[in-house]
Amino acid sequence: MHVLVVNCGSSSIKLDVLDPHSGERLATARVERVGHPDCVLLMGDDSIPIEGADHARALAFTLPRLLEGRAVDAVGHRVVHGGARFDAPTLLEDAVVEALGALSPLAPLHNPPNLAGIVAARALLPKLPHVAVFDTAFHATMPRRARSYALPKALMEKLGIRRYGFHGTSHAWVAQQAGRYLKEDPRALRIITCHLGNGASVTAVEAGRSVETSMGMTPLEGLVMGTRSGDVDPGIILEIARKEGLDIDGLDKLLNHQSGLAGLSGVGNDLRDIEARAASGDEDCRLAIQVFAHRVRKYIGAYAAVMGGVDAIVFTAGIGENSALMRHRITQRLDFLGARLDEDRNRDARVSPASPVAEFSEHGSRVRLLVVATDEARAIAHDAALLAAGAQSVEAASMIPIAVSARHIHLTREAVETLFGAGHTLTPYKPLSQPGQFACEEKLTVVGPKGRLANVRVLGPERSECQVEISRTDEFALGVDAPVRDSGDVANSPGITLEGPAGVVTLAKGLICARRHIHMHPDDAARFGVGDRDVVEVAVDTDGRDMIFGDVLIRVSPKYKLEMHLDTDEANAAQLSGGDGGVLASTGGSVRLRRRNVGFDAE
Numbered sequence: 001m002h003v004l005v006v007n008c009g010s011s012s013i014k015l016d017v018l019d020p021h022s023g024e025r026l027a028t029a030r031v032e033r034v035g036h037p038d039c040v041l042l043m044g045d046d047s048i049p050i051e052g053a054d055h056a057r058a059l060a061f062t063l064p065r066l067l068e069g070r071a072v073d074a075v076g077h078r079v080v081h082g083g084a085r086f087d088a089p090t091l092l093e094d095a096v097v098e099a100l101g102a103l104s105p106l107a108p109l110h111n112p113p114n115l116a117g118i119v120a121a122r123a124l125l126p127k128l129p130h131v132a133v134f135d136t137a138f139h140a141t142m143p144r145r146a147r148s149y150a151l152p153k154a155l156m157e158k159l160g161i162r163r164y165g166f167h168g169t170s171h172a173w174v175a176q177q178a179g180r181y182l183k184e185d186p187r188a189l190r191i192i193t194c195h196l197g198n199g200a201s202v203t204a205v206e207a208g209r210s211v212e213t214s215m216g217m218t219p220l221e222g223l224v225m226g227t228r229s230g231d232v233d234p235g236i237i238l239e240i241a242r243k244e245g246l247d248i249d250g251l252d253k254l255l256n257h258q259s260g261l262a263g264l265s266g267v268g269n270d271l272r273d274i275e276a277r278a279a280s281g282d283e284d285c286r287l288a289i290q291v292f293a294h295r296v297r298k299y300i301g302a303y304a305a306v307m308g309g310v311d312a313i314v315f316t317a318g319i320g321e322n323s324a325l326m327r328h329r330i331t332q333r334l335d336f337l338g339a340r341l342d343e344d345r346n347r348d349a350r351v352s353p354a355s356p357v358a359e360f361s362e363h364g365s366r367v368r369l370l371v372v373a374t375d376e377a378r379a380i381a382h383d384a385a386l387l388a389a390g391a392q393s394v395e396a397a398s399m400i401p402i403a404v405s406a407r408h409i410h411l412t413r414e415a416v417e418t419l420f421g422a423g424h425t426l427t428p429y430k431p432l433s434q435p436g437q438f439a440c441e442e443k444l445t446v447v448g449p450k451g452r453l454a455n456v457r458v459l460g461p462e463r464s465e466c467q468v469e470i471s472r473t474d475e476f477a478l479g480v481d482a483p484v485r486d487s488g489d490v491a492n493s494p495g496i497t498l499e500g501p502a503g504v505v506t507l508a509k510g511l512i513c514a515r516r517h518i519h520m521h522p523d524d525a526a527r528f529g530v531g532d533r534d535v536v537e538v539a540v541d542t543d544g545r546d547m548i549f550g551d552v553l554i555r556v557s558p559k560y561k562l563e564m565h566l567d568t569d570e571a572n573a574a575q576l577s578g579g580d581g582g583v584l585a586s587t588g589g590s591v592r593l594r595r596r597n598v599g600f601d602a603e
């Protein structure tokens with residue numbers, strides 16, 4: 001599958017065609033200075049002028065060139081603000097596009113160009129599914145105490161004033177990458193993610209969810225940014241308006257475009273220039289770096305308090321990934337938190353798409369310091385691919401149904417005739433979830449040296465070897481010791497006696513305790529990033545009976561439908577019942593699947 005990702009900013013368009021599973025880029029294009037006379041398309045080594053093009057014209061010009069000879073299955077659009085309504089990636093139908101239009105006042109700089117891109121791309125590629133992925137969505141889980149401002153309630157309700165947060169796609173992506181790297185159960189992790197680019201924000205991620213973030217109703221709050229002030233005493237704004245006579249537009253320009261690193265340093269918003277000047281003694285540039293680092297440290301301390309501790313601090317985006325100096329200044333005195341910086345590892349930390357995580361804490365540091373490469377286009381492509389594949393939601397697309405297998409018997413033709421009479425054929429009772437498999441009306445008694453199990457169901461169709469699958473508890477009841485085996489692997493297994501209405505069969509081998517496994521279609525395997533015969537871990541969380549199953553075998557075949565199979569002992573131990581589902585929670589050599597009750601989302 002290939003996804004086109006469209007990211008329309010106010011004066012630029014970024015386009016990527018990529019494989020959402022591997023992240024491989026097949027093509028990229030950038031349009032710069034959209035809406036200006038010197039608008040230009042940059043693709044490969046080419047630089048093609050598209051004089052005065054707006055978003056629609058620029059896309060009409062670029063897409064045929066970018067997609068020439070390339071099949072694309074879905075389009076993912078970055079949308080900055082999803083308001084209170086859009087808290088998850090959403091398929092772009094007409095009504096959704098209309099609703100997005102109504103959100104523009106919440107993000108007047110960002111949403112109108114996003115929307116212009118959506119309208120144009122839908123018109124140009126009408127047969128493809130288009131999906132909106134929102135910067136705000138990841139923060140929808142913030143508790144009310146974190147998202148509320150202390151302003152008059154009626155006014156906040158009237159104007160939709162609350163903390164929404166931004167850069168959510170990036171924060172979610174890097175937190176997930178960090179979880180994989182640390183090979184920890186993400187539900188137990190508290191991560192502070194610092195997205196430090198031209199725009200900058202910090203997020204507290206607890207159990208994989210955003211619980212607090214530094215940007216607010218707009219992207220102006222929080223950290224010092226390239227040209228945005230971040231936090232300022234609101235009284236200062238009143239003072240400037242009064243004394244300098246600035247109107248709303250003047251204040252907007254001052255706070256969004258003339259402040260931050262650019263305002264403090266006087267040399268522009270690029271930290272590389274500021275670092276170079278600071279190194280040669282420029283006091284304003286030194287202060288700019290100090291203020292920037294101080295603000296990030298302050299938020300890290302605050303967010304550790306919000307979560308009652310922290311396990312990892314992650315740095316990403318242009319500054320976070322590339323400025324060892326800034327990471328050093330931010331993390332150098334965090335020992336009190338348990339975060340011990342390793343100066344050499346920090347200086348040498350490099351990340352790339354092929355190697356997206358680098359650690360720069362000392363060995364043994366309780367809090368791990370990480371650099372993680374962000375990849376918003378890939379995260380958008382991933383969500384778009386899931387929705388385009390027909391899933392109702394990203395959450396639903398990650399569900400793995402769990403089926404509980406009771407003890408059962410597979411028979412050969414010969415055994416069927418001995419047990420039920422000559423010429424007897426198995427009578428289907430109900431189909432099973434795996435295509436072609438069915439439970440039969442026929443039942444048998446299994447006889448062991450110590451006890452008997454009556455009414456054990458036969459499964460069809462007939463096989464080339466008999467096999468009896470029982471649980472550990474059944475083994476005790478029968479007085480036998482069955483090995484844990486994959487279905488079909490009966491060599492050197494013990495035998496057992498089967499009693500039927502027409503006769504008795506004593507098997508020389510075939511008694512096993514089935515190894516837990518997940519059936520996957522190759523498409524599912526690609527989606528979860530696993531292969532046939534991989535062995536993974538499955539974590540299930542149930543009320544008071546959470547547990548992790550190790551040694552879960554992945555079985556991939558075009559004949560299979562996605563489903564995890566457990567026996568009754570395993571299901572009972574975790575208080576699972578049929579109809580429950582598992583959710584892919586993290587990978588890292590092994591996959592962890594987190595079970596959730598279908599239709600029930602904790603908290």
Ligand code: AMP
Pocket residue numbers: 196197198199226269270271272275317318319322323
């Ligand atoms: P982003 O918005 O994530 O693309 O980040 C862009 C910003 O990252 C630039 O404006 C620079 O300030 C900063 N940046 C990129 N590379 C470096 C570097 N090697 N050292 C310091 N800052 C950098």
